[in-house]
Amino acid sequence: MQTVTTGAQRNPGIDLLRGLSIILVVIHHLALRIPLMHTGLAVVFPALLLKALTWDGAKGVKIFFVISGFLITDHTMRRWGSLGGINIFAFSGRRACRILPCLLVLLGVLAALNLLGAPDFLFHHEGQTLPGAIFAALFMHLNLYETRTNYLPPNWDVLWSLSVEELFYLAFPILCLLSGRAPKLIGSRLLVCIFALLALSLPFAEWQLRDASEIWQDEAYGPGISAIAMGVCTALLAHQIPPAMFARLTPWLG
Template sequence: MLGTQRNPHVDLLRGAAIASVLLLHFALAFGVKESPLGTLFGPAFVNAVALNGNYGVTVFFVISGWLITTNSLARWGSLAHIDVRAFYAARARRILPPLLLALAIIVPLGCAGVPFFDNSDADPALPASFFVPAVGSVLTFWHNVLMQSTGYFNYCLNVYWSLSVEEMFYLALPLAALLLRRTWLLVLLGVALIVAGPLYRAEHADNELFYMYGYLACFDAIALGCLAALLAHRLHAPLPYARLLRWIAGAALVALYLRGIRGHEVFGFTWIAVSAAVLLVTTQRSAGPSVAAGRVLAPLRWLGRHSYELYLFHIVVLALLRNLFDKPALSYAARLPLLALFLAASALLSWGVQRMLERPVRNTGRSGLPGPA
């Protein structure tokens, strides 16, 4: 039976994913190619690294499917035996306390009309009363659907679309497992979602609110994570040539990421998810010392362990910084120090939230289930 001990490869992959999201949002807010990074590496390469962060979200979805399936198998032996009440209670303990704190910061500032916290991203701007359906959609798993009908409307809240995708997965997985009862039927459901993903994205390739944020646009990545976990559960020895496969999958992941999203809206997300899933399978039962566990990569593993809190609160830090610094007035030399300040403040806030709020609440129940990526 697979255990729940932390896997440094998973933390590393999750750390790289959240780093790409942080860099994307900073680049959109303040720019990075107009900094010493652009001079050193070239603006095209810096843009490729900074502006494809939505692929990082795809990796999160794969990791979520992997972790929830792996740990459900470890706890209950099979998906058909999931204790629905215990599963939902564990999810609520993990997700809700930090999320409610983030909303308790964003909504009052937005109602007070503080820029980048209010609903002024919409055209025309939406009133403070729109926080009622907006917050309700975040808490009831359809914020991405609200964005598809409304457009971008709130700088802070709109990044929570991906949480709605994951929450819907958390809601559906135990119900599907109890209804279908057979692993092969769950596999068929996963395959159907993997097929549906590119078809849905092809239908909506001209609208990022759909090809990136729709349920069917994202569930194929989660399904690949689930199927990878089911495959790993059946392996009783390390995969032959696992290290070679891992390096090939890692190289493919980097190459696909740098190739970018534009022009690859249909299958780009699929291949990113496949590469991440292969990485996870090849690391589950790997033997020997691991580069991922080394000291050099410890900062990325730390980001991975705090990825949920970073996801929730980095946008709060960024919104505050946008109230303090104006992008057109920001000098070439100031961008990298501001990036460092953003990363440090986000990390410190996320660490504090996890230590003082999330961890004590989660310890009230011994779920054995990981948090969302």
Template sequence: MRNYKIDVLRGISILLVLFHHFNIPYKLHDTFLGVDIFGESLSTLIARNGNYGVTMFFVISGFLITQHTLQRSASLAQINLKDFYIRRIARIVPCLVLLVVVVTILGSFGLKPFLNQAPNDIEVSYGLTVFSAFSFWMNILIIQYGWVNYALGVLWSLSVEEVFYLVFPMLCLLLGRGKGFILFLLAVICYAPYFRALHFAEESGAYLYHYFSSFDGIAIGCLTALMVQRFQLNRKMNQSVILFISLLMIGLYLYAPIKEVSTWGISIFALLSAVLIFCFAQNPQAVAQSKMSKAMLWIGQRSYEMYLFHLIVLGLIKVFYFPKQTLPTEKLILLPVFFIGTFILSWAIEKYYSAPLNLKIRTILIKSERK
């Protein structure tokens, strides 16, 4: 059973990412969203730290993958490797294949957002880019050569997640019976800020995109799933904690550009996200009531498709509306067009492609799914 509050958090995360990516080419500071607040435009305050949305995705992903493993097995040490990898393949690969196919087709028409570029004056072949996408090192390609392919660049975070989950089942088997798994997670959580400090503010973006820059969010999510099994909060305290943590997250989000506080900011934001998830997990049977929560739930449930395909929509917009020549009023029209276009495309992909394929692959290859 899905926890609707966690899906709402996913919805918030993807909206932050979408707004962040839209504001990169179409700066909104010259629109009414550019109203000055404490010396900074509102649009900049909202958009500049969209990468925190990815941090939340990492924490949610780590939490859910661990929780689902615990629900399907008596313990982490009894994880079924074959079934685990099949479920990952069924969820990840269909959309990944479709994304690469769509980008390849659009690139064949010579549309610049879908062609490989050389941001650091080093040519990278499209074949190597696609290979990095399917072998989960797009993040390393970006660190070394820059954002070589606009539409495929989002796969940097998928690379981080999937490398972690390639080793996750083996860690469960080797360390899941005692405290070894927890100690491993704590070591990852402690090492990440140190790694980000080593690469602080580098133009390569290693402080954001590298595996060791991001693994702490996933590890914190895994640890949270283990804690949910052992600890509980009473309802009154739970609500108070949610409000307090939400305010802290908003404060950190607005405090400074992520580049300036990456050493500790990403870890703190991940920890705060984990506390929220811990609170949400106290009442997993809760049902969305308000129209707003239902809308955010709908968005959150399709956040994976939105994340992978939103740059397709934005890239096509850039083909027809060159950012430097776009007027402020046009930007305000394009913003909802971008969001609505992403929602419709992601809904169609989820309904008619990724969800059916996910179910079919699992039904064919996993015995327990055939019931």
């Protein structure tokens, strides 16, 4: 097993994408409560732009998913030399250490405020309970929980994207490990084909949701997993093509 020990440097392009996606998500949540069309911005900016900013939060989340897939794949290849050389226990342990401490603190705060009766932290829909919401957040199906019971308070609702992301990363190391057990050429090609098909399935995944509920259209696993797979494919491509050529190629691919 080859281990790469060189530290990864920050990528300014990824930081820029992160910043743009954060702005889109923040504006989206702000506009849901303070409609932009009813503010002084309507005098300065065209209505088409304000409407786009109001409803482009979902695109911001998809950008986060793509970035996540790219970074996880890039770090995995730098650490273990290839996806097939992944240490599944080390990978899963690092993910748990990165996410669980903050998640547990957040859930503790949300649960305390709920029990104290804070108005914006109470559940108002039939079938929603505090144990049910905590269980759904911890076991990667809060999006399904909301689809079944309606939206949770906003401070809980934002955790739906974590359910999509962590489900992908439950399967990711298993697929990588299985590809490493196969003959080298076959395993690597099969892995690339799987992630490429997942990435290309995004239009189909969204089309399939056209008659689904509003919540499931926004929070379904399919589009999110496809977006993460796009990031995986981009990282694989970046490791196969010389940096100078990749820099010239990506604007055309974009």
